[in-house]
Amino acid sequence: MIPINVPQIGEEEIAAVVKVMKSGIITHGLGAGPMVTKFEKAFAKFMNARHAIAVNTGTSALHLSIAGAGIKRGHEVILPSFTFVATAEVIAMIGAKPVFVDIDPETYNVSPRIIEKAITKKTKAIMPVDLYGLPADMQPIREIADKHDLAIIEDAAQAHGASYKRKPPGVFADTACWSFYASKNMTTGEGGMITTNDDEIAEKLRFMRSHGEKEKYKSLMLGHNYHMPEIQAAIGLVQLKRLPKFIGKRRQNAKKLSARLSKAKKLQLPKEPKGYKHSWYLYTVRLKDAKGKRRDKIVEKLKQKGIGAEVYYVIPIHLMPYYRKFGKPRLKEAEKTARQVFSLPVHPGVTAKQIEFIGETVLHAIE
Numbered sequence: 001m002i003p004i005n006v007p008q009i010g011e012e013e014i015a016a017v018v019k020v021m022k023s024g025i026i027t028h029g030l031g032a033g034p035m036v037t038k039f040e041k042a043f044a045k046f047m048n049a050r051h052a053i054a055v056n057t058g059t060s061a062l063h064l065s066i067a068g069a070g071i072k073r074g075h076e077v078i079l080p081s082f083t084f085v086a087t088a089e090v091i092a093m094i095g096a097k098p099v100f101v102d103i104d105p106e107t108y109n110v111s112p113r114i115i116e117k118a119i120t121k122k123t124k125a126i127m128p129v130d131l132y133g134l135p136a137d138m139q140p141i142r143e144i145a146d147k148h149d150l151a152i153i154e155d156a157a158q159a160h161g162a163s164y165k166r167k168p169p170g171v172f173a174d175t176a177c178w179s180f181y182a183s184k185n186m187t188t189g190e191g192g193m194i195t196t197n198d199d200e201i202a203e204k205l206r207f208m209r210s211h212g213e214k215e216k217y218k219s220l221m222l223g224h225n226y227h228m229p230e231i232q233a234a235i236g237l238v239q240l241k242r243l244p245k246f247i248g249k250r251r252q253n254a255k256k257l258s259a260r261l262s263k264a265k266k267l268q269l270p271k272e273p274k275g276y277k278h279s280w281y282l283y284t285v286r287l288k289d290a291k292g293k294r295r296d297k298i299v300e301k302l303k304q305k306g307i308g309a310e311v312y313y314v315i316p317i318h319l320m321p322y323y324r325k326f327g328k329p330r331l332k333e334a335e336k337t338a339r340q341v342f343s344l345p346v347h348p349g350v351t352a353k354q355i356e357f358i359g360e361t362v363l364h365a366i367e
């Protein structure tokens with residue numbers, strides 16, 4: 001099976017882990033040990049941000065960002081319904097209301113126009129998602145946020161290595177949240193990071209990461225234990241160094257696959273609009289005329305041939321059993337997209353020969 005994504009772990013990551021274990025320092029009481037601090041500095045530099053705050057998961061990064069922005073019960077946060085559930089989860093966790101909006105059928109991301117229509121007096125923040133690794137249209141979203149005095153928490157969990165107007169994700173947001181889950185473009189097994197240019201937010205989030213403490217046993221605010229362990233940070237440092245090569249390989253694979261699939265009239269291929277750089281976390285195609293179970297049958301056929309095709313995401317969040325209580329919007333594009341898309345492997349371990357095989361098998365399967 002050619003899996004949809006595989007962690008790219010080598011000897012350097014293994015050596016980095018052993019080194020930390022031998023050092024005897026495996027975590028830090030306030031969440032920032034020597035390796036974590038080093039990783040935060042390197043990540044901030046890579047992402048053109050003043051600060052980076054390492055945490056234990058991408059979900060924690062989102063949760064801290066929401067809490068740090070002062071969002072609470074009675075507030076509304078606008079987000080796309082077509083994303084991984086964690087984006088919505090953190091809003092519900094804090095007692096606020098997720099306001100699900102539709103997506104653009106070409107980019108699968110929220111558009112500024114859609115966001116502006118959903119703003120009410122209760123809206124406090126916008127959470128754009130850089131879905132599949134393609135950044136959202138952040139500059140006009142920033143303008144809307146400024147006009148209505150809203151915070152932007154960008155879910156960049158899938159976008160390491162992407163860029164928008166030549167800038168890394170996060171530059172137009174108050175905070176950007178990253179995941180280092182095992183499938184991601186760079187991984188620490190589990191792990192997360194927040195980047196921000198705001199000194200005050202950064203300081204607050206550092207305290208909140210560690211029980212609201214600036215000093216031990218003297219909580220200044222409500223916090224959590226969201227520490228990233230030293231071993232994870234050591235892996236992250238190596239992975240960050242390797243990230244440009246990983247992205248290079250993903251780009252090459254995506255380009256070859258698009259060339260191979262270009263004659264398939266039934267497929268909508270993923271786009272990289274001018275001024276955007278895709279991270280190709282997921283190479284996602286749409287079977288344009290797919291109704292009922294047609295898409296699922298094709299994914300099954302591909303699996304039988306050894307291709308780990310997967311569907312991200314089968315159910316838009318507003319239709320998930322738990323989330324229906326937040327209202328029943330009709331989100332036509334998100335619902336249609338969920339029935340028609342599937343993703344194909346382009347990770348750095350996929351060879352040119354395998355890309356050929358994937359392309360050929362997909363063309364055959366859709367006929």
Ligand SMILES: Cc1ncc(COP(=O)(O)O)c(C=O)c1O
Nearest residue numbers: 057058059084086157179180181
């Ligand atoms: C879009 C999106 N948001 C949030 C997350 C949550 O990250 P984590 O799994 O590290 O908690 C993920 C990844 O799983 C994701 O893909």
